[in-house]
Amino acid sequence: MKNLEQEFLQLLENHKGILHKISRMYMDDVDDRNDLVQEMTYQLWKSYQRFEGNSQFSTWMYRVCLNTALTFFKKENKKLKTDEIREDFDRLDEIDSFEKxxxxxxxxxxxxxxNPVEKALIFLFLEGKSHKEIGEDLGISEGNARVKLNRTKDKLQQIIKENGYEF
Incomplete structure (x- = not known):
């Protein structure tokens, strides 16, 4: 049991960015984000013994964390720009930390x-997942993933413009 726990903790440490990115995508409030990270960590540990290694740990972790975030979001009843979003993230490295x-x-x-599904689409897109991988992670076809992602990017771009968030 000790080895299993140490192995899990090491994998979790190696991929902790996934927890924080997903929590930030779904929760605006810092306390809510911390609660979500805690819930995702709990769900990962609870299901780790069933992880068979048929995929990379990070892929499995994405699925568990996204499903947990969707459930958490619904339970708590809380409340893309096109390909340029990824470029914007790259450009952020060149901007001073306050502006970033x-x-x-x-x-x-x-x-x-x-909405929660749109957040998952954007998250997976920003993680560099292909349409096929996004479809697999969300349980939809590759074509459906492509259409939903494009609509979500357009919607996000509109939200950014309407709220004056443009970079």
């Missing part, structure tokens, strides 16, 4: 206005 944080906050505020 400000722009990220605006982006996440815009993302907060998406």
């Amino acid at each position: 944080e400000n722009q990220l906050n605006h982006f996440y505020k815009a993302v907060q206005k998406l």
